[in-house]
Amino acid sequence: MSNSVNTNVGALVALSSLRGINSELDKTSKRVQTGYKVADASDDAAVFAVAQGIRGNIKAYASVQSSLAAGEGLGQVTAAALTGISNLIGDIKAKFANLADGSLTSEQREVYTNDAEQLLSQINNYISQATYNGKNLLDTNDGTLVTFVADVSGTTLTLSTGSGLSSAAATDFASVIAAYTSADGYSAAMVGLSTLESLVNSMSAEVAAQARSITLQKGFVDDLVDATKTGLGALVDADVASESATLQSLQVRQQLNIQALSIANQQPNMLLSLFQ
Template identity: 25%
Template structure:
């Protein structure tokens, strides 16, 4: 039916054109943003999940940074203990050499002094960002070291951060100590503590050198008046100290490996979350490009149809008025 007041055909064509324009604009927006679900209005459920997962991914990025710091701290300590192990082996070798007849013990003692100084330097220098696991200077150093290990979200939605702990204090005055040097009380250090001589029952309380503020024990020095029995005791004590350094080095090395594995896992988990979010909310650009071209063609045809309808309508009434 043709009405003088209402062009029904044109209204229908205009409505189709509006719908096509809306779909075209949505498709263009998806191509420009790269997202199929960019706002909650696109898909509230997917948008909510994706937003939470993105937040978790940012938290994992912070965990990765913390693991990088932890790795540096642990690796610094591990390298220090490894270097100390080599020096202690050389120290023990010089003590064995001092047992040989005719050797210049004063010269050997000079070498031992150099090794002691180097061991002290290693303990003092094995620090990263203020963290030193080899050198005790305060009771604060006895606290357990807690390193960020992982992060997860529980089914309740609560966030949990898991720590990797390292007990560094040990028991002062025994062989169960972890610091290399204790300049606070002496007995919490492997090289400065009396526990190794006590455990071996030596005639004197041998230490490699004394801590700055600890008791004065019998420091390992040799000279022409040093007896072979005393050197034998020194060798035994140094050997026990070296075994403890090796044990501590193994523990720190295992901790380093754990941090390395956790870092690798966190990176893989970040990739998985990123991929999962992408599958949920990313637009398929090939599909959107094809859809956009089809809608663009449909829009042009709609405009042509609307133009033809309006032209026909005008021509009809011009004919009626003639």
Template identity: 25%
Template sequence: MSSILTNTSAMVALQTLNSTNKNLAMTTNEISTGKSVATARDNASIWAIAQTMQTDVDGFSGISDGLNTGSAAVAVARTAAETVTGLLGQVKEKIIAAQDPASDRAKLQTDIDQLVQQVGSVVDAAQFNGLNLVDGTNGSINVLASLNRDSSGNVTVANIQVSGQDLGSAAGTAPTGFFAVGNGTTSANGTSFGGIIDSGSGTNTLVLDSANFTAALGGEKISITIAGQTATYTVTANDMDTTNGSDPNTVIMSKVADKINSLGITGLVATMGTGAITLTNTGTIDFAFSGEITAPGAGGLSGLAGIDVNADAAGALAAIEPLIQTAIDASAAFGSAQARIDIQNEFVGKLTDSLKTGIGALVDADMEEASARLQALQVQQQLGIQSLSIANQAPQNVLSLFR
């Protein structure tokens, strides 16, 4: 039956042409964007996974920048430590020469004094963007190293801890009778201590006594090492100020407790009590902890100030050996840290490339396939237009019935 009101052939041809045009538009969009999944409308699940991975790639880019900065900072410190090691070697050479009774020890001492001053200059100048890892002002720094995502989607960051090394050569006298611990040992003069914090909610207490400070100017450095991590705090003049009614002990203890908590040791909590810091270990292993206080300006190489081949050539030789070892240990520590940072940076780069490859496999268009599909759809479009044209001419044939 022929009808001039309903053209079924035209309807079918039009539906086919619309479908072809839709597929052609999608293929053209794939070719222009290079993606088979460009928006959430294309494939919500794949798009969501790809976007999550892309945010991780962006995060790793920032981490790579942080690793580069950390590596540069440690490289400066390592170079300084190696330079100091070389200078101390020269000091040792002068000291050995002074062992000869016929040597001019006064002139050798003059050379030694100049070398000691150069050690101080190197240490003072070894800073990267204001960060100095060899002058004893930084107990440790954390270099952002990785972005970790678990199966639940929770994201955490991991750090590489780099311990500062004290290569300061200034001398000083630490206040005595400063430390006391609830369970452990304290040096005879009270400038250092050691102890254990038992696991399973075990506690220990640490008492600081500022009464024996020789002056209220501050500058004393307190170092507390727990589970291999070191918290460092330098006492300020404000800490010692009693004009506002504050208690220096309480002020200093509070700040030291904050420094300990900032280490982020799992299971360890430092809380302020009455006249003492209480250290609680809720973890499953015992924590060894120790500490010391050094006077303002006193450094790890403070023994250099006492070297005098005029007064005691043999004693000078005995004194230089541990100082050289201190510098060597610092150089090795920085070298190991820098090597680890560089390895992590290389890994992050490879991991980022792998993530980008994974994202591409999910959302990138297969250009060869898209090209072939485009040509096929263009032919289908032309045929669809021709078919619709033929179907639209069908009602014209009805006219012949009335001639």
């Protein structure tokens, strides 16, 4: 190698190596700081574009999860109300059986009648309180069909109670009971109660089947989102432990290159000794 004061080849080599190390150090430091090996398009434009598309899908699925969760909640509230009404109907049947006893005094009959009316009034309460997120499937005033988004393509699932179970139904039964004054009348009331019971049982089965579909779909969407996030992570996440080790290695190499550059820069000064 020639000795020149105009061109310091050693310094140029050390400087070039230092630039490369600094560039790698910046990239590795970015990965450690962000946790991503592909944080933006400058890291890898193709992978970043794919990742952005996946992130968009995850956001869309988040809306689907919210909709299905609302459906699950409404289904549970409606099912609980219908179960409560069904239990009340059983209690009312017991009152009707008592009222069919022709040996009752007028005072006893009045007590049983009042009890039956109170139970039917409670049915009204169950109907009006079966509300979730502003929706009530039992009261026809609020509507008896609600749809929920099931996937990102716009497919929907439905919760419906058919004709609904309006609060007027229980009121009508209470009026019928109040009108009866003989044991014979309660047989007719029992027929009316059986009609209500059949309606409630039919609604319970319908809501249970629909709610089960929503719950199953919600579980599937939850699993799908988890799998999508895992795939996204494999695509863009950095191995922070590995990157940290690489960062330390590059920092050591950086210091060594700085020292090499310093030594190379001192080389021309050695030529001065030739003139002493």
